[in-house]
Amino acid sequence: MPNATDYHWPPMDKRRVMGKRLDRLDGIAKSTGAAKYNSDIKPEGMLFGALLTSPHAHAKVKSIDTSAAEKLAGVTAVRAIVAAGDEIQWAGQEIAFLAATTEEVANDAVRLIKVDYEVMPHLVLEEDLSKVGNRARPSGEQVTGDTEKAFQEADATAEDTYGIPVLTHCCLEPHGQTIAIKGDRAEYFPSTQNVYGIASDIGRALNIPIANVHVHMDYMGGGFGSKFPADRWGLESAELSKSSGGRPVKLFLDRATELTIAGNRPSVFAKVKTGAKKDGTITAWQSETWSTGGIGGGNLNAALFPYVFTQVPNRRISHTAVSVNAGGARAWRAPSHPQVCFITCSAFEDLAAKINMDPLDMFLKNLNYTSRAELYKFQFAKAAELMDWKKNWHPRGDSGSGHVKRGLGLALGTWGGAGHASTCKTTIHPDASVEVELATQDLGTGTRTMVAMIAAETFGLPITAIKVKLGDNSYPNSGGSGGSTTIGGVTSSTRKSSVNALAKLFEVVAKSLDVSQDDLEAVDQRIRVKGNPDKGMSFVQACQKLGVNSISEMGANEPAKAPQEGLNTGGVGGVQMADVSVDIETGIVRMNRLVAVQDCGLVVNPKTAESQVYGACIMSICGALYEERIMDEQTGRVLNPDMEFYKLAGIGDIGEIIVHMDIREEMDKRGVVGLGEPCAIGGVAAIANAVANAIGVRAPRVPLTPARVLAALDRRIA
Amino acid sequence: MSLKKDPEKRKRKSNFSRRGFLQGVGVTSGVLTTGVLETEAEAQSAKLLGPGEVPITLQINGKPYKTSVEPRSTLLDTLRHRLDITAAKRVCDRGTCGACTVSVDGKAMYSCTVLAIDAQGRQIQTLEGLSQNGKPHPVSKAFVANDAQQCGYCTPGFVMAAKTFLDHNPNPTHEEVKAGLGGNLCRCGTYMGIRQAVLDAAKEMKGTKNA
Numbered sequence: 001m002p003n004a005t006d007y008h009w010p011p012m013d014k015r016r017v018m019g020k021r022l023d024r025l026d027g028i029a030k031s032t033g034a035a036k037y038n039s040d041i042k043p044e045g046m047l048f049g050a051l052l053t054s055p056h057a058h059a060k061v062k063s064i065d066t067s068a069a070e071k072l073a074g075v076t077a078v079r080a081i082v083a084a085g086d087e088i089q090w091a092g093q094e095i096a097f098l099a100a101t102t103e104e105v106a107n108d109a110v111r112l113i114k115v116d117y118e119v120m121p122h123l124v125l126e127e128d129l130s131k132v133g134n135r136a137r138p139s140g141e142q143v144t145g146d147t148e149k150a151f152q153e154a155d156a157t158a159e160d161t162y163g164i165p166v167l168t169h170c171c172l173e174p175h176g177q178t179i180a181i182k183g184d185r186a187e188y189f190p191s192t193q194n195v196y197g198i199a200s201d202i203g204r205a206l207n208i209p210i211a212n213v214h215v216h217m218d219y220m221g222g223g224f225g226s227k228f229p230a231d232r233w234g235l236e237s238a239e240l241s242k243s244s245g246g247r248p249v250k251l252f253l254d255r256a257t258e259l260t261i262a263g264n265r266p267s268v269f270a271k272v273k274t275g276a277k278k279d280g281t282i283t284a285w286q287s288e289t290w291s292t293g294g295i296g297g298g299n300l301n302a303a304l305f306p307y308v309f310t311q312v313p314n315r316r317i318s319h320t321a322v323s324v325n326a327g328g329a330r331a332w333r334a335p336s337h338p339q340v341c342f343i344t345c346s347a348f349e350d351l352a353a354k355i356n357m358d359p360l361d362m363f364l365k366n367l368n369y370t371s372r373a374e375l376y377k378f379q380f381a382k383a384a385e386l387m388d389w390k391k392n393w394h395p396r397g398d399s400g401s402g403h404v405k406r407g408l409g410l411a412l413g414t415w416g417g418a419g420h421a422s423t424c425k426t427t428i429h430p431d432a433s434v435e436v437e438l439a440t441q442d443l444g445t446g447t448r449t450m451v452a453m454i455a456a457e458t459f460g461l462p463i464t465a466i467k468v469k470l471g472d473n474s475y476p477n478s479g480g481s482g483g484s485t486t487i488g489g490v491t492s493s494t495r496k497s498s499v500n501a502l503a504k505l506f507e508v509v510a511k512s513l514d515v516s517q518d519d520l521e522a523v524d525q526r527i528r529v530k531g532n533p534d535k536g537m538s539f540v541q542a543c544q545k546l547g548v549n550s551i552s553e554m555g556a557n558e559p560a561k562a563p564q565e566g567l568n569t570g571g572v573g574g575v576q577m578a579d580v581s582v583d584i585e586t587g588i589v590r591m592n593r594l595v596a597v598q599d600c601g602l603v604v605n606p607k608t609a610e611s612q613v614y615g616a617c618i619m620s621i622c623g624a625l626y627e628e629r630i631m632d633e634q635t636g637r638v639l640n641p642d643m644e645f646y647k648l649a650g651i652g653d654i655g656e657i658i659v660h661m662d663i664r665e666e667m668d669k670r671g672v673v674g675l676g677e678p679c680a681i682g683g684v685a686a687i688a689n690a691v692a693n694a695i696g697v698r699a700p701r702v703p704l705t706p707a708r709v710l711a712a713l714d715r716r717i718a
Numbered sequence: 719m720s721l722k723k724d725p726e727k728r729k730r731k732s733n734f735s736r737r738g739f740l741q742g743v744g745v746t747s748g749v750l751t752t753g754v755l756e757t758e759a760e761a762q763s764a765k766l767l768g769p770g771e772v773p774i775t776l777q778i779n780g781k782p783y784k785t786s787v788e789p790r791s792t793l794l795d796t797l798r799h800r801l802d803i804t805a806a807k808r809v810c811d812r813g814t815c816g817a818c819t820v821s822v823d824g825k826a827m828y829s830c831t832v833l834a835i836d837a838q839g840r841q842i843q844t845l846e847g848l849s850q851n852g853k854p855h856p857v858s859k860a861f862v863a864n865d866a867q868q869c870g871y872c873t874p875g876f877v878m879a880a881k882t883f884l885d886h887n888p889n890p891t892h893e894e895v896k897a898g899l900g901g902n903l904c905r906c907g908t909y910m911g912i913r914q915a916v917l918d919a920a921k922e923m924k925g926t927k928n929a
Contacts, residue, residue: 027862030870031877032854033805033845040804048799103799104788172809172817172871172905221807221871222905255810444869444906611865615907643810643903651909652896 007496007555007565009602010457012668016523017457019663021607024449025463026219026442037219038189039173039252046178047076047099047244049237049251050106052113053261057091057122057325057636061115068112069098074105077243079236080113088117089295090325091637092260097236099249124631126292126322127163127269136290137297138320145314147275150284154275156354157284162343163269163701164684165628166292168259169332170646173221175262176252177234181242184208188215190234191252193223194480196439196473201230206238215439215473223443225331226263228480259641263330264629266293266300268339272347274306275314278355280362282348282369285312289343290320293329297321301336307344308376308412311369325636331482333616334415334677338623338684342702345411345685350698353396359689360389360410372573376412379575379597379662383410386595386658387577397696397716403585405696406592409689410577413681417600417674418570419488422557423476426455426497428505429550432543434459436498437469440478440490445676446608447486453604454491458498460522461539476554484674488568489557491604491672495567496555504551509542568672574598574662576617576682578690579655584713587706589625589691591655594683599662601673606661613659613679620683622649625703647703767835774838778803779847787834794818796834797844805845805874809903816902819875819882820844826882826901845874848881857881860919866911872904880916890920 012019029035066078078098082088088095096113100106123135151157177190179202186208192198195215203210220227233251241249253262268291275284285306291298302319306312352359364380367373384390392408399405424438436455442448452466459465469475479489502522509527510517513535521530528536562568579592594617603609626647630639640646684702691709692698699712768789776783776793778801785800794811797803797820806829809817813831820829821843848855857880860866867873876899883898884890890898895916904912 023862024865024867026870027865027867028854028858030867030873031858031861032849033874035870036804037807037871039807040798042799042802102788103795104791170905172807172815172869174809219870222869224905255812444867446868607865611868611908611911614910615868618907618909619905642812643814644812648903648905649909650903651899651912654909657910 007499007567009567009671012665015457016460017453017463018604020605022449022453022463022605024446024608025452025468026448035219037173037221038178038191038217039176039221041178041189043178043180043248045247047101047247047249048103048106049097049099049240049249050103050110051094051233051251051257052096052110053257054088054091054093054095055637056088056117056119057124058120059088059117060120061086061088062118063116064096065114066096068114069109072105072109072112074101075109076100076247077240079239081232081236090327091635092257092327094232097233097240099240099244122325122636124324124326124636125633126267126290126324129269129290129320129322132322135323136320137323138318141316141318142303143316147284147286147314147316150314151273151275154283155278156351157273157275158347158351158354159273160347160350160698160700161269161271162346164267164339164342166267167265167332167623167627168629168646169224169226169263169330170259170643170648171222171224171226174253174255174258175227175231175233177237178248178250179234179238179241180246180248181206181238182246184212186213186238187248188213190215190217190230191220191227192217193227193441193443193482195441195471196477197480198230199473202234202238205235206242217441217471220441220443224333225335225482228482255643256641259646260638261327264294264327265332266291266298266329266339268300268343270343272343274347274351276351276355280352280355280357280365282309282312282351282366284314286316287343288318290322292322292324294326295323296328297323299329300339304336304340305344307340308414309344309366309369326631333619333680337413337415337677337681341411341413341681342685342688346688346698346700349409349689349692356395358393360384360393363410363412372414375573375599376575379573379599382660383575383577383595383597386660387579387593389577392579396693399694399696404581404583405694406579406581407690407692407694408577408579409686409691409693410575411682411685411689412573412575413678414573415484415674415678415681416570417484417488417572417678418559419492419557419562419568419672420479420485421559422478422489422493424478424490424493424497424555425476425552426494426501426555427550427552428501428543428546430543430546430548432540433467434461434465435467435469436494437475438478438490438493439473439475440470440486441481442470443481445486445612446605447490449608450487450604451490451494454494455498458495458502458522459539460524460526484677487604487674488672492557492562492565492567493555496557497553498555500553500555501551504553505542508545509537512545566671569601569670570673572599572601572673572678574678574682576686578683578686580687580690580694582691582694582709584695587709589704589709591621591653593656593658594621594686595658596679597660597662598675598679599667600675600678601670602668603661603663604672606663609661609675610659612675613661614657616680617657617683618649618654619680621654621687623703624684624687625649628703772835774835776834776837776842777840778842779844789833789835791834792830793820793832793834793837793842794829797829803844803846807871807874809871814903816879817872817875819878819902821878821882824882824885826879845878848877855881856922857884857915857919860915860922861912864911864915864918866908866915868906868908872902876902876904876912880919884916884920884923888920888924890916892917
């Protein structure tokens with residue numbers, strides 16, 4: 001059956017479902033309140049878990065006494081996870097867990113746990129590298145070419161120190177789970193990006209067969225890279241359930257704990273020097289960077305400097321990780337990229353200002369240092385058109401006499417995003433119902449809808465005819481959702497399992513019509529003969545011929561084979577341009593417009609794809625103007641672990657956002673590529689550059705709060 | 719008035735009640751001003767109870783719900799933990815993010831800032847109560863049509879905020895939508911869709927009324 005293994009996507013002009021602007025399948029469930037998240041469920045007999053965390057950033061436990069908590073009526077189990085002599089390394093580190101019949105009792109019981117600490121010195125601030133002492137871990141220097149000579153020969157050089165702080169993921173649904181351990185079986189309802197893989201964390205910790213850990217998750221309220229492992233609260237909740245006669249235990253972190261210990265993105269500070277010729281050719285890059293990712297130090301990939309323009313001929317790059325007494329970093333949408341992009345694009349914009357050049361012209365002039373010159377050229381042209389860049393851009397600071405100054409800025413980004421390993425099962429039943437099963441998860445990116453669209457396209461059916469079953473680890477393994485690898489993986493495996501199932505259906509229909517199965521096609525809810533559309537039967541009639549036997553076929557995306565198959569690939573580019581107004585009397589920055597032009601290969605659903613880009617733009621606005629984890633030097637605690645002072649943009653703070661998905665045949669033929677991360681990279685840099693352009697001076701440290709903007713203006717005067 | 723000043727406090731064990739407390743104060747203290755006494759008398763007539771669980775009845779989505787809660791329990795936690803009405807979400811739990819928004823007597827309120835015992839006798843509407851005869855409300859439909867949701871965790875609060883906003887301002891401008899929904903936060907970044915959804919729903923709801 002030669003055609004059975006022809007998994008190629010239909011040509012763009014032949015697609016009936018893919019590429020259409022369809023509503024997400026779970027939209028109504030979410031907007032009517034019918035969607036049940038795992039933080040919403042309440043199985044019979046459920047107990048509430050709670051945890052005690054350390055108030056000290058660095059301390060030794062002298063004693064811990066849980067007896068009063070154990071005696072409180074309603075408390076079913078208490079587990080101290082530290083003992084006298086243990087060293088605590090950050091404020092918020094878990095000390096004890098307990099379960100009780102109500103959440104109120106659980107919280108009361110936590111307050112009854114007595115812990116004596118010997119408080120020790122801590123370090124929580126990394127911005128001033130001279131004050132971090134032996135907590136600095138330098139990782140050597142990479143040198144290419146001769147930067148000293150290049151700086152001497154340059155027509156212009158630019159130098160500054162830039163900074164982008166630690167952010168916390170601030171998932172709206174906090175980390176947590178409901179879990180029941182009965183004997184050697186677990187019913188596990190986590191909020192996770194890793195429905196299949198997370199079972200092993202519980203199985204290993206509880207010493208029960210992983211096969212007996214049943215993971216369920218229909219919906220989840222945001223992860224952004226921070227929700228892969230079961231975490232200590234998952235494992236301890238399992239133990240609490242076990243100690244409480246197998247009753248389910250629910251423990252979702254409260255907001256303060258969520259923002260303190262459930263993941264963060266490393267900061268980056270950078271002393272940068274760049275050099276260029278008068279014509280805008282960049283000749284040299286030198287960066288000394290440092291960052292923290294918590295107690296484990298920074299996990300920045302400094303090899304990404306200078307971002308995208310990696311082939312600048314003379315480069316000197318060094319990086320120092322700083323270990324601070326704070327919760328550990330986790331992956332965040334495009335790890336390292338937004339920070340490295342911000343520092344690189346800021347430095348090059350400053351360099352362009354030194355030679356009085358439009359940064360768009362400078363970026364275009366140096367695209368030969370990137371690996372996607374033609375793509376970026378096209379995308380910058382498109383973004384410039386949408387922004388009307390040439391009309392609206394002005395030299396730095398040349399922004400009129402009023403107190404509100406307008407400016408434009410730009411940035412560019414890149415990401416991989418090839419599909420991960422994914423296995424899928426497609427079943428056609430005799431009643432013509434079609435099921436697609438795979439143990440993936442829909443983080444709100446639209447995975448459920450994309451899977452249905454691929455199966456619908458393959459079978460010539462509307463998406464409502466496809467029953468997508470995901471969020472359950474009893475389905476075939478489809479990998480965790482990280483690195484923008486989900487869409488490539490699940491679309492490819494769904495396509496292959498559906499093509500395989502359809503081939504089996506074709507066998508039956510071919511016999512009935514007395515044609516070769518290679519001559520058949522599935523279009524418009526019919527199975528018909530190619531070139532002779534009247535010869536055929538409805539999909540329903542075809543399925544009736546199955547008698548009592550359903551067809552079930554598997555399909556897999558194997559990353560090593562994917563490049564030959566052409567269903568998915570990796571490597572994309574995107575550019576962003578920002579337009580801001582800055583009031584130089586108050587220092588307040590307002591967004592006017594943010595333009596994003598983004599490639600992600602074959603776009604399965606432009607509507608949900610655009611939503612992801614809108615969201616990434618807004619996340620970038622948050623990072624550029626509002627959000628920052630603030631540590632208190634005295635107490636060593638997070639000062640703003642709430643949503644009042646850990647600031648996110650509101651609906652009135654974002655200006656207008658213009659998204660252009662780069663949908664062209666030459667992009668499309670590369671297959672499906674991930675989108676979640678690449679669009680979340682350039683925005684901060686574009687906005688920061690727009691502010692510099694508006695006020696005539698670099699405000700080098702984001703978020704650009706009024707105080708920082710005013711300080712930058714002072715710097716201009718000084 | 720501080721409990722610490724109450725000479726009766728140490729004597730009470732478990733049967734503490736606000737009424738008993740007030741009586742105790744009335745007997746033993748001669749320094750209360752008339753104004754405070756009036757206020758306390760009103761409080762007395764409100765029949766406040768606690769600190770253990772007390773029975774309450776809440777009017778939710780047009781139906782009475784009986785349950786028992788501690789007086790310190792918020793309306794949000796009572797909906798979610800006692801009544802299994804879970805559309806309203808607990809996110810910040812401090813009256814900032816709006817994910818717990820419900821309608822109380824026709825006004826949008828953060829249910830994390832309302833005590834359940836204080837919500838008695840008031841008409842509470844949650845997102846679950848917005849659909850009529852299984853048909854989604856125009857605001858819910860507009861959220862889908864404009865893809866105004868991703869992970870969906872802020873969505874119930876936003877839909878309720880949008881619905882009550884439109885009840886008070888049926889014909890809003892773009893600027894009014896931005897101001898009117900400024901009390902809700904989204905992390906996935908769905909504001910562009912939400913703005914358009916609210917404007918579309920306004921049109922749809924007017925059409926519904928005229929029909």
